[in-house]
Amino acid sequence: MVDYNTYENFVQHVCETDNFTNFKCHPNYTYMLEHVSPDLGMKYLQLIQTNTTITEDQIQQFCSMNDMIGNPNKVNYGTFTCSPTSLRYIWFSHKILSHFKTFNKDSYSVVEIGGGYGGLCLALNFFSSHYSVKLSDYTIVDLHWPSKLQNLYLSNFSLSFPVGFHTANTYGEHINTKDAMLLSTYSFSEIDDVHQKQYISKLFPKISHGFIAWNHIPIYNFGFTITEEEETPLTGGYNKFIFF
Numbered sequence: 001m002v003d004y005n006t007y008e009n010f011v012q013h014v015c016e017t018d019n020f021t022n023f024k025c026h027p028n029y030t031y032m033l034e035h036v037s038p039d040l041g042m043k044y045l046q047l048i049q050t051n052t053t054i055t056e057d058q059i060q061q062f063c064s065m066n067d068m069i070g071n072p073n074k075v076n077y078g079t080f081t082c083s084p085t086s087l088r089y090i091w092f093s094h095k096i097l098s099h100f101k102t103f104n105k106d107s108y109s110v111v112e113i114g115g116g117y118g119g120l121c122l123a124l125n126f127f128s129s130h131y132s133v134k135l136s137d138y139t140i141v142d143l144h145w146p147s148k149l150q151n152l153y154l155s156n157f158s159l160s161f162p163v164g165f166h167t168a169n170t171y172g173e174h175i176n177t178k179d180a181m182l183l184s185t186y187s188f189s190e191i192d193d194v195h196q197k198q199y200i201s202k203l204f205p206k207i208s209h210g211f212i213a214w215n216h217i218p219i220y221n222f223g224f225t226i227t228e229e230e231e232t233p234l235t236g237g238y239n240k241f242i243f244f
Contacts, residue, residue, distance in 0.1 A: 002190050002216075004143065007032040012145040015152060024070030024083070024117075033116050034085045038075040041084025043233040044091045045077055052094045054130065056080075062090060062126045066119055069156060089123040092185055096124065096211050097131035099243050100181065103209060107136040109180045111172060111207065113199065114187025115140035118150040118163075125159045139164040139180075141172050141203070171195070172203030182210030189238075190216035212242040 010028035014020060024034045036044070048054055056079065063082035067074065072083035100108055115121060121138055128135050138161055140150055147165040154163055166175060182204070188196060189212065204223055215236050219228065224244035231239035 004032075008143055008145050011149050015145055015148045020069055020152070022071045024072035030073075034070075034072055034083065036084035036088050038084055040233060040235065041075055041082075041087045042077065044084065044087040047091055047232060048087065048094065054090065054094065054127070058127070058130065059087075059090060062086065062123060065126070065157070066122055069153060070117070085119070086123075089119045090127070092120060092213065093123040093127045095241060096183060097127060097133050099209075099211055100133045101131055107134040109136050109177050110138045111175060111177065111180045111182055111203065112138070112140045113142075113172075113182070113184040113203075114191075115142050115146065115150050117146075118154040120183065120185060121150070121154060121159075121163060122157060125157070125161065128160070135161045137162050137164070139166060139172075139175055139177075141166045141168055141170075141175075143168050168195075171198040171201075172206070175203065175206060177206050179208045180206055182207040182212070184210075185213040186215045188212055189214045189219075196222070210244055214238065214240045214242050 006028055010026065014023045023029055045059070048059060060080045060082075063080065063086040066086045066089065067083050072085065074081045074083055110124070112120065118140070121140065124135060124138075140147065140163065142150065142165070144167050147167055151165055166172060188199065200222055213231065215238055218238055219240060219242065226242050226244040229241040229243065231241055
């Protein structure tokens with residue numbers, strides 16, 4: 001079972017004290033998030049360079065923007081220094097936005113289960129125009145204090161779409177949408193099955209398509225026809241990229 005208590009208590013302290021100076025490098029945070037290793041970061045960078053049209057200038061711009069808050073642990077990758085986690089967000093953005101483009105919609109409403117500090121949301125905002133994908137709105141469903149952190153963190157940036165926040169104990173029940181794209185990176189599949197079932201019951205009827213970075217447990221039928229792809233780079237035995 002994943003220990004969320006230490007993580008949520010630390011995030012509460014960060015929010016209540018308005019002390020965002022070093023939260024990304026604190027051990028009470030990095031055991032949960034912002035813990036991509038230097039070597040794994042290099043693998044993400046190489047994947048971005050060889051499989052996308054994202055330029056090195058765009059990579060540096062996003063990493064600089066995302067890394068300016070919270071003092072993450074940074075690694076020198078030759079021509080620039082950044083958090084390896086920021087490189088993961090770029091790679092995930094490529095996988096997600098490439099998937100979105102296959103549906104040829106004018107715009108996409110997004111619901112993310114488990115939003116970290118808001119890094120994926122920030123990355124999708126940054127790279128969406130590069131993929132000619134328009135995001136109309138973005139909702140993050142998460143625990144109470146992480147939701148507060150996401151709101152505070154993302155308020156430092158000018159986003160091209162409105163962002164809403166719903167606490168996880170509602171399981172997205174009150175989100176007003178009928179055709180949303182679901183995102184979850186290492187969250188949905190690692191929470192207890194009782195919570196997964198609540199999301200399947202209350203949120204998933206409002207979802208049409210999505211992307212899950214699956215971990216922790218074997219894949220099972222959660223109500224959609226899916227395409228599985230081995231996670232690249234592979235970071236765990238059960239890990240897959242799930243597209244639907």
